[in-house]
Amino acid sequence: xxxxxxxxxxxxxxxxxxxxxxxxxxxxxxxxxxxxxxxxxxxxxxxxxxxxxxxxxxxxxxxxxxxxxxxxxxxxxxxxxxxxxxxxxxxxxxxxxxxxxxxxxxxxxxxxxxxxxxxxxxxxxxxxxxxxxxxxxxxxxxxxxxxxxxxxxxxxxxxxxxxxxxxxxxxxxxxxxxxxxxxxxxxxxxxxxxxxxxxxxxxxxxxxxxxxxxxxxxxxxxxxxxxxxxxxxxxxxxxxxxxxx
Amino acid sequence: xxxxxxxxxxxxxxxxxxxxxxxxxxxxxxxxxxxxxxxxxxxxxxxxxxxxxxxxxxxxxxxxxxxxxxxxxxxxxxxxxxxxxxxxxxxxxxxxxxxxxxxxxxxxxxxxxxxxxxxxxxxxxxxxxxxxxxxxxxxxxxxxxxxxxxxxxxxxxxxxxxxxxxxxxxxxxxxxxxxxxxxxxxxxxxxxxxxxxxxxxxxxxxxxxxxxxxxxxxxxxxxxxxxxxxxxxxxxxxxxxxxxxxxxxxxxxxxxxxxxxxxxxxxxxxxxxxxxxxxxx
Amino acid sequence: xxxxxxxxxxxxxxxxxxxxxxxxxxxxxxxxxxxxxxxxxxxxxxxxxxxxxxxxxxxxxxxxxxxxxxxxxxxxxxxxxxxxxxxxxxxxxxxxxxxxxxxxxxxxxxxxxxxxxxxxxxxxxxxxxxxxxxxxxxxxxxxxxxxxxxxxxxxxxxxxxxxxxxxxxxxxxxxxxxxxxxxxxxxxxxxxxxxxxxxxxxxxxxxxxxxxxxxxxxxxxxxxxxxxxxxxxxxxxxxxxxxxxxxxxxxxxxxxxxxxxxxxxxxxxxxxxxxxxxxxxxxxxxxxxxxxxxxxxxxx
Numbered sequence: 001x002x003x004x005x006x007x008x009x010x011x012x013x014x015x016x017x018x019x020x021x022x023x024x025x026x027x028x029x030x031x032x033x034x035x036x037x038x039x040x041x042x043x044x045x046x047x048x049x050x051x052x053x054x055x056x057x058x059x060x061x062x063x064x065x066x067x068x069x070x071x072x073x074x075x076x077x078x079x080x081x082x083x084x085x086x087x088x089x090x091x092x093x094x095x096x097x098x099x100x101x102x103x104x105x106x107x108x109x110x111x112x113x114x115x116x117x118x119x120x121x122x123x124x125x126x127x128x129x130x131x132x133x134x135x136x137x138x139x140x141x142x143x144x145x146x147x148x149x150x151x152x153x154x155x156x157x158x159x160x161x162x163x164x165x166x167x168x169x170x171x172x173x174x175x176x177x178x179x180x181x182x183x184x185x186x187x188x189x190x191x192x193x194x195x196x197x198x199x200x201x202x203x204x205x206x207x208x209x210x211x212x213x214x215x216x217x218x219x220x221x222x223x224x225x226x227x228x229x230x231x232x233x234x235x236x237x238x239x240x241x242x243x244x245x
Numbered sequence: 246x247x248x249x250x251x252x253x254x255x256x257x258x259x260x261x262x263x264x265x266x267x268x269x270x271x272x273x274x275x276x277x278x279x280x281x282x283x284x285x286x287x288x289x290x291x292x293x294x295x296x297x298x299x300x301x302x303x304x305x306x307x308x309x310x311x312x313x314x315x316x317x318x319x320x321x322x323x324x325x326x327x328x329x330x331x332x333x334x335x336x337x338x339x340x341x342x343x344x345x346x347x348x349x350x351x352x353x354x355x356x357x358x359x360x361x362x363x364x365x366x367x368x369x370x371x372x373x374x375x376x377x378x379x380x381x382x383x384x385x386x387x388x389x390x391x392x393x394x395x396x397x398x399x400x401x402x403x404x405x406x407x408x409x410x411x412x413x414x415x416x417x418x419x420x421x422x423x424x425x426x427x428x429x430x431x432x433x434x435x436x437x438x439x440x441x442x443x444x445x446x447x448x449x450x451x452x453x454x455x456x457x458x459x460x461x462x463x464x465x466x467x468x469x470x471x472x473x474x475x476x477x478x479x480x481x482x483x484x485x486x487x488x489x490x491x492x493x494x495x496x497x498x499x500x501x502x503x504x505x506x507x508x509x510x511x512x513x514x515x516x517x518x519x520x521x522x523x524x525x526x
Numbered sequence: 527x528x529x530x531x532x533x534x535x536x537x538x539x540x541x542x543x544x545x546x547x548x549x550x551x552x553x554x555x556x557x558x559x560x561x562x563x564x565x566x567x568x569x570x571x572x573x574x575x576x577x578x579x580x581x582x583x584x585x586x587x588x589x590x591x592x593x594x595x596x597x598x599x600x601x602x603x604x605x606x607x608x609x610x611x612x613x614x615x616x617x618x619x620x621x622x623x624x625x626x627x628x629x630x631x632x633x634x635x636x637x638x639x640x641x642x643x644x645x646x647x648x649x650x651x652x653x654x655x656x657x658x659x660x661x662x663x664x665x666x667x668x669x670x671x672x673x674x675x676x677x678x679x680x681x682x683x684x685x686x687x688x689x690x691x692x693x694x695x696x697x698x699x700x701x702x703x704x705x706x707x708x709x710x711x712x713x714x715x716x717x718x719x720x721x722x723x724x725x726x727x728x729x730x731x732x733x734x735x736x737x738x739x740x741x742x743x744x745x746x747x748x749x750x751x752x753x754x755x756x757x758x759x760x761x762x763x764x765x766x767x768x769x770x771x772x773x774x775x776x777x778x779x780x781x782x783x784x785x786x787x788x789x790x791x792x793x794x795x796x797x798x799x800x801x802x803x804x805x806x807x808x809x810x811x812x813x814x815x816x817x818x819x820x821x822x823x824x825x826x
Contacts (some may be wrong), residue, residue, distance in 0.1 A: 178616035203505025
């Protein structure tokens with residue numbers, strides 16, 4: 001479903017040149033959930049943003065469904081992959097009511113005014129339909145993240161990109177959001193890429209895990225290996241040890 | 246103070262904190278003792294865990310009203326102290342380590358100046374002594390190249406190093422009680438353990454009490470002798486091991502954490518109605 | 527689940543009236559906590575009322591001369607005395623509010639949108655667009671505004687209209703800079719990234735996502751600027767380049783009162799007080815608006 005070859009991202013020029021992602025390649029099968037784990041600054045979010053089409057400076061190739069996509073995406077290409085961001089406070093426009101936030105994707109795609117889909121989208125993520133009239137600041141963090149998920153799903157993308165979707169949330173709310181994501185993934189047959197620094201979340205959600213350090217993948221773990229604590233690189237062993245004190 | 250037990254550093258009885266005209270107290274009827282030990286306060290956001298820590302330090306905004314039957318530090322009543330006396334106590338007998346070192350260090354002063362300043366303030370050492378002191382403290386928190394770091398500004402150092410510097414600064418005066426409010430949640434997992442170990446080592450060395458405030462019950466239970474679980478401003482349970490949890494909230498919290506070693510398809514979520522019933526009982 | 531779906535009629539955008547009602551109620555509640563701000567807004571409200579109902583309030587015709595009655599000190603007949611032509615200063619002040627408000631509003635209406643659009647476009651597109659627009663802004667900004675206004679007024683001929691144009695020409699750069707700074711922050715927000723992902727066009731993002739976030743601070747800045755606009759307008763009037771006699775412009779009134787300042791102080795002082803109070807009220811109101819609209823400056 002997703003194929004990435006030799007993805008390379010560099011920010012800045014000359015002295016301030018910062019080689020963030022160093023030629024990574026990976027594939028994600030249809031319906032699979034891939035996890036990318038690493039510490040801050042390792043380049044994991046940049047990989048995800050490049051996949052989404054938010055970075056403009058990468059080289060290499062990215063293809064969805066066998067078709068290569070470029071840096072500037074057409075509407076059809078954009079509809080293939082949508083993203084859920086880390087910060088539920090920053091990912092919803094503070095002056096747009098929830099109903100508008102959910103209708104915007106449909107309107108931007110030129111598919112009508114989108115109001116007909118809003119109530120259903122809210123119900124899908126377990127929120128009451130009355131929320132359409134609320135502003136984001138009237139919602140809790142978990143509720144906002146549900147809205148963000150609903151917004152990402154409203155265009156029915158086959159691929160969902162998740163950038164630390166629960167790291168700003170409390171543990172109990174995190175559980176609710178992760179369950180919701182798991183349900184939607186199953187129900188809609190989504191292909192997911194989840195980026196997080198939290199090995200527990202990654203291990204819970206993902207079929208396969210890539211460990212990233214300094215712009216490169218240093219290890220690849222399956223769900224079973226993760227459960228048994230098997231690693232193939234020193235870095236991932238240290239990371240797992242440090243994560244579960 | 247006749248009833249003062251020298252092993253007890255801090256003794257709090259019936260602490261209440263209310264913000265402004267809010268009907269609901271942010272902290273209600275919290276009582277605990279801290280000896281020369283490590284005690285953890287665990288809870289989710291809004292549980293009142295940070296507010297409790299700040300109430301002890303008297304670092305809450307003006308509109309907060311604090312009341313307590315008793316709040317003794319080494320047998321002295323903190324509630325009777327004037328603002329000026331509290332200012333002298335903070336940093337000397339009481340230390341607070343906050344979540345993000347980037348916001349707790351002064352951005353326009355070098356690390357060396359800041360630590361030296363704190364040495365001069367609390368230890369009364371001269372200018373030269375203070376700098377020597379600062380250097381030895383940096384060595385103490387295992388910073389490899391202390392002379393270089395002394396001349397750096399806060400934005401030039403990493404989060405982990407920043408937190409070490411904070412610890413060095415806070416523990417310089419050998420405080421009786423250290424309150425660490427989410428000291429590692431802004432740090433990467435690999436440095437988390439180092440910072441906690443360091444904190445532990447220094448607290449033991451100074452024979453002080455430590456209150457570790459965190460949302461991460463696993464980390465707290467690995468690190469602290471006693472765990473105080475807070476929910477909606479109240480202490481619901483005090484544990485010595487995470488596994489002994491009885492209260493439905495604590496159990497729900499533990500069950501809600503994903504654990505790769507025991508994979509489940511769906512995580513348990515808190516049954517809030519049941520917990521409300523339990524807490525209100 | 528299905529019940530809720532059936533009961534709920536398809537979501538509709540909330541009506542404009544309810545939206546305005548709910549947000550003004552919110553602002554009113556916050557305003558109640560700021561007594562000083564209330565005073566500022568009250569003075570401004572009073573000013574607007576006075577301007578609207580000037581003919582009903584003013585006891586005399588502002589232009590009627592009664593030389594026999596010239597330079598009378600303040601009394602019950604003439605609250606603020608009379609000037610050298612025997613015109614009632616109080617009535618002239620009342621009519622002067624019309625000119626002041628007209629100037630302030632015209633300048634704001636011209637400057638606000640221009641500054642906002644230039645700033646937001648520069649901040650959002652960045653690169654060369656930004657460089658060109660901002661250098662133009664810097665050039666205008668480098669002129670002392672009063673002198674530039676003087677030059678314009680001198681070139682185009684004195685009058686209220688020229689004064690408004692002249693002030694507008696020099697008042698937009700600070701607004702543009704402010705809007706640009708805001709846009710630079712907002713364009714990196716996650717909700718803008720999300721909008722790009724669901725295919726919102728750059729213009730849509732610019733006008734529906736970024737501009738609304740810059741408007742509050744632009745309004746605040748405009749309100750704070752109004753005091754300066756009043757002063758500049760008064761200065762132009764004082765120098766004889768603004769509203770022309772016999773229009774009761776406050777600055778021009780001071781200028782004419784200057785000659786008798788020592789013996790008949792009220793002629794110059796009364797319009798001075800009017801200018802002082804009005805610009806003070808705009809400043810207080812602007813400060814309060816900033817606290818209300820911009821959470822970053824809110825006092826805790």
